[in-house]
Amino acid sequence: MPAIEAVDLCRTYSSRTGWLSPRRSHVDAVRGVSLDVGHGELFGLLGPNGAGKTTTIKMLNTLLLPTSGTARVLGYDVARDPVAVRRRIGYIFGGDRGLYDRLSAMDNLRYFAEIYHVDPREQRGRIAELLELVGLSGREKERVEGFSRGMRQRLHIARGLLHRPDVLFLDEPSIGVDPVAARDLRHTIRTLKERGTTVLLTTHYMAEADELCDRIAVIAAGTIQALGTPAELKARVTDRDILEVEVYGAGEEHVTRIRRLSGVEAVQVEERGTAQTVVVQSRRGTDQHSAVLTALGSVRVGRVTHREPSLEDAYVAIVEGATDSARATETHLMPSSRSAAGQGN
Ligand SMILES: Nc1ncnc2c1ncn2[C@@H]1O[C@H](COP(=O)(O)OP(=O)(O)OP(=O)(O)O)[C@@H](O)[C@H]1O
Numbered sequence: 217m218p219a220i221e222a223v224d225l226c227r228t229y230s231s232r233t234g235w236l237s238p239r240r241s242h243v244d245a246v247r248g249v250s251l252d253v254g255h256g257e258l259f260g261l262l263g264p265n266g267a268g269k270t271t272t273i274k275m276l277n278t279l280l281l282p283t284s285g286t287a288r289v290l291g292y293d294v295a296r297d298p299v300a301v302r303r304r305i306g307y308i309f310g311g312d313r314g315l316y317d318r319l320s321a322m323d324n325l326r327y328f329a330e331i332y333h334v335d336p337r338e339q340r341g342r343i344a345e346l347l348e349l350v351g352l353s354g355r356e357k358e359r360v361e362g363f364s365r366g367m368r369q370r371l372h373i374a375r376g377l378l379h380r381p382d383v384l385f386l387d388e389p390s391i392g393v394d395p396v397a398a399r400d401l402r403h404t405i406r407t408l409k410e411r412g413t414t415v416l417l418t419t420h421y422m423a424e425a426d427e428l429c430d431r432i433a434v435i436a437a438g439t440i441q442a443l444g445t446p447a448e449l450k451a452r453v454t455d456r457d458i459l460e461v462e463v464y465g466a467g468e469e470h471v472t473r474i475r476r477l478s479g480v481e482a483v484q485v486e487e488r489g490t491a492q493t494v495v496v497q498s499r500r501g502t503d504q505h506s507a508v509l510t511a512l513g514s515v516r517v518g519r520v521t522h523r524e525p526s527l528e529d530a531y532v533a534i535v536e537g538a539t540d541s542a543r544a545t546e547t548h549l550m551p552s553s554r555s556a557a558g559q560g561n
Contacts, residue, residue, distance in 0.1 A: 217291055219383055219414040220253035220276060225285035227271050245271040247438035248285065253416060255382075258409045260429035261418045264535055268438040269418045270387055276416070277307045277385050289383055306376035309387040314372060315360050321347070321371050322356040325378065332379040346374040350404050366397020373404055384408065386417045390424060402428060422528035434531060436538040446527050453525040453533050456481060459496045459504055462518030466492055473511040477504060482529075482536045491518060497529055 227246040232238045246268040253259040261269045274280040276287050278298035286293065292300040316324055325343045334342060347353045350370035360368065369389055376384060386405065390398045398421070405428055409415060419425055425432055426446045433443040442449060463470075466485070474494065475483050479502030484495045494512075498504045509517060 218252040219255045219257070220251070220259075220287070220289050220416060222249055222251050222272070222276065222287040223285055225249045225272065225275055225287055226283045227268075227275055227280060228283045245438055246275070246282075249435065249438070249440055250285075251433055251440065251443065253414060255414055256409065256412050257430050258405070258415045258417065258428055260425040260432040261416065261435060262420075262422070262425055262432055262531060263418075263435035267435045269435055272435065273307075273385050273387055273416065273418060277305055278302055279307075303379070304382050306379070306381035306384045307387070308372050308376040308384065308389060314375070315368060317361040318359060320357050320359055321352055321363070321374075324360060324371065325356075325374060328375050329378050334378055342378065342380075343374075346377055349377070349407060350374045351400055364393075364397065366393040366400065369393055369397070369401060370404060373401075377408075381413070383414045383416070386415060388418055388420065390419060390421060398424070422526065422531055426527040432527075434534045436535050439538075441538045442530075442534045449530040449534070450525060450527055453497065453530045455500050456497045456525055456529065456533070457500050457502070457504070458523050458525050458529055459498065459508060460519075460521045460523060461494045461496070461508060461512070462488075462520070463492050463494055463512060464490060464516040464518070466494060466512060466515045470494075470512050470515060474508055477507050477511060478502070480504060482533050484532045495529070495532070497525070497533060 225246055226244070226248055229243045229245055231241055233241055249268070249272055251259075261272065263269050271280065275282045276289060276294060278294050278301050281295055286295070288294065289301045290304050292304075294301050316327065319327065322343065325346065326339065329339045329343065344353070347356050350373050352367065352370055352374065355367070360371065363371065373389065389405070390401050393401065402424060405415065405417070417425070417429065429446060431443065431445050432449060434441045434449070442452070471483055471485060471494070474480060474496060477498075479498045480496060481499060482497040486493045486495065494508070496504055496508055505520065
């Protein structure tokens with residue numbers, strides 16, 4: 217039996233908008249997600265903003281009811297047995313919520329230990345052990361308001377582990393933390409895995425996912441687009457050459473021109489202060505160097521480098537593939553919807 221099992225999970229949000237003439241709108245946030253996470257596995261959920269990651273996690277940890285489909289955590293059905301699920305899981309999300317700033321780290325943990333019904337005789341020992349695990353020993357008497365973002369995140373993790381959950385949901389734990397704090401967080405997450413905790417992690421940082429995850433599901437537009445080990449996902453782009461071009465002031469028209477070049481499979485633009493890095497994925501052997509420079513026209517160009525494909529390139533290829541097929545479906549649907557409108561006139 218897997219630690220987490222989802223079968224065809226769907227969630228539609230319905231909301232009313234407008235006051236005088238209210239209208240109901242629907243968003244299909246998750247559309248048929250199926251996955252299994254093994255005991256002690258560190259499983260990553262990656263995807264662009266709005267892909268449905270948080271909605272999926274919230275259905276698995278009982279905060280949201282699925283519209284359809286089923287999910288079990290440690291054998292308990294999330295919809296029918298939410299209390300049994302909650303007793304055995306921890307949920308840690310990035311950001312500022314969930315801690316009391318005016319209290320010390322120790323008082324925060326004592327307070328949550330009470331809420332989680334941790335046996336009073338065990339509280340002291342467990343809190344000391346968790347402070348050690350997350351590297352906050354010696355800082356426990358300080359108020360949380362003086363903590364850096366990284367320290368807060370580590371305190372969040374300690375809080376989420378107070379009741380010794382077997383399964384931990386980590387929703388973007390490293391959001392907004394500096395590289396050194398992010399490395400410490402990764403160390404903590406790895407230690408949790410070594411201790412046998414099952415972890416479901418969402419992150420926007422590919423290097424983090426590559427380093428930590430046993431398997432990864434890439435989710436876009438509410439469905440799983442690819443699932444496999446980091447090596448398996450990377451294997452999808454081993455037949456590609458990667459060209460990185462540092463530019464100053466490239467616009468959408470330049471990116472579109474590069475996308476249209478024969479042999480180009482995907483283009484991604486990363487903003488880096490005043491500069492941008494245009495990452496061009498092309499079929500292996502189709503040298504794009506001069507064609508890309510021509511497409512950039514008079515845009516100032518800095519360093520140009522060729523490199524091996526990474527997990528991030530695989531991710532971009534998968535997400536762009538999903539966007540292209542969604543566009544193709546829309547285009548495919550458009551003529552018939554137009555003609556339907558035409559018939560009505
Ligand atoms: N409470 C809500 N009511 C209506 N729509 C919602 C609600 N929560 C999320 N959505 C919509 O559902 C879709 C999926 O959102 P979700 O937060 O699950 O994505 P995500 O992958 O976690 O995104 P991010 O990386 O930005 O956190 C988005 O289109 C979002 O706007």
